[in-house]
Amino acid sequence: MKNILSKLIFVPLVVAGMSTFVNANSYPEGPVKIIVPYSAGGGSDSVSRALAEAIKTDFPDGIAVENRTGGAGSIGMSYGMRAEPNGSIVTMVAPELVMLPHSGNGGDIDYKQFIPLAIVNSGYAAITVPADSAYKSLEDLLVDAKSNNLLFGNSGTGSIWHLAGAGMQQAASVEFTHVPYKGSSAAITALLGRHLDAVSVSYAEVANQVDAGALRTLAVLAPNRLVDAPNVPTATELGYDVVIGTWRGYTVPVGTPPATVTYLTDAILKAVETDTFVEFMKNTNNDIEIIESEEFANKLKREDEFYKGLISSLGLSQ
Template identity: 35%
Template sequence: MKTRTLLTTFTALFLSYSSVTQAAFPERPITIVVPYSPGGAADTVARLIANELGDKLATNVIVENRPGASGTIGANNVARAKPDGYTILYDATPYSINPHLFAKLPFDNKALEPLSLVLLAANALIVRDDSPYKDVNDLIADAKANPGKLNFASGGSGTVQRLASELFRQELDLEMEHIPYKSGGPAIVDVLGGQVDFMFATVAASAPLVSPGKLRVLAVSSPERSALLPEVETVSETVIPGYEAYEWNGMFVPAGTPEQVKETLHAAIVEVVNGENIKKRLSDLGAQSVASTPNEFSQFLEEQDKKWAQVIEVGNIKLD
């Protein structure tokens, strides 16, 4: 009887200690790894979120850039990190594209667990302002009349800008040439200069160049019109019903991270992403804030994986 009492007491003390230990998270700074260069769209948003996330969790949240190999270097770093909630991956659309371009990734996607989708952002189909194309149908008509003569730019095969154009081309059975660049900025410069006929570029990068009369936006890639370009029609409502090609950002943790830690992180992320400040900042960037559940994010990733796998296979797309 005495032994049973001691065991009961020990168990109660152990559970109490475990509860206190888990409740203490976070006890030290958290690192958000961005697998892209400083100053880019993902880096900018990650820093906005990190600042507010630190306030919510009462700790420092540090953003660490680990660019290279289309985001796979940084993702691999997090996949191999200790699953304790102190290392988070802030990734973007290339996460869904890379498995179908690289012969082998340095990590298994199962080594990372989806935590929350953060944002969705449309792309804009842009031409220079003095282009003969007044709308998207003009561009399509010229492409059909002159197979293989039109060209389009992108920041590289691993970008959604490239695949948005490829999906557009495949759906309309057009023959066009792809001109790859190392990033989206130089590609936009050559659209402005007339060296390239068109491209799908981020709304955030495109919108400021519309009013000065440098760019014309023919359509946007989201199902709904962009708040930054409300007068511009969507590809879906004009020429390809159901067409959509989003930039997305989301957050992951290493597989095996304790449930209570994930719940703490997720609750804080949802509160931050749903906050008026982040919503406003994302809207200014042409993006829509999305705070999803881990399951919703996982389902979204499955859909993206299937979609871009098919586009890449049909287009026989290789790494630049």
């Protein structure tokens, strides 16, 4: 009798204990949200939705994208940074994470508060001119820039493509007049109308017009030549040490259990290999570039330093 009684007490205790033990390792439990700090329908949103689609087999309770927009991405990133560190919220981050704080408009966002999982996609700046421009090479443009004040269009003051133009001028020791537009496509429109000398937005954004013969890209600010544009030299090849581009990576808040971090990282790395994801990225002019967590962390640290210097040299820091 005593035996039975002790079993009656003991067994449930063990079961209860085991189930807590199992719980700690049973991530994912419950639905997971990917916070995208940019609006629905944009590039960041569609890449994240494609990733969510490719990754969903690993998340039986579902994984969905939620857009939290505003403040050039700072609102969504801040929301994700302050989320419960249990893996239920994954945040998409972009270079703005290490840019906005230096120009004083990042709110409370801090890259050190995130554990980087992986970068899946990148897009590099391209120095692009109208097809009938006199500049046939980057050299032509930079030589002319020494004596003339060239109009360089970008996607907004303090935006990544503004910094790309600024990075180019710094590397070549020249000075451009940076003309900010609201978004890349407005700058490209102005270039097509021949109101600007060049733009420094991403290659993906000018690719259609370059293919159509309306624009010409002189150089890309990428570490290697782009798969989509094998004939366009990199600035580094031409002797200007400047690599600037955007990227999309996924993170969780600091404090997330290591097992969860590993689970998420593995799931992302597996998902980006799937045919559907690869196909999607190809169709939407997005280049896949996988950077795993350790290198991702180094990249954040490096770019944080780089943008700090560049932004303060432009007089944009506040």
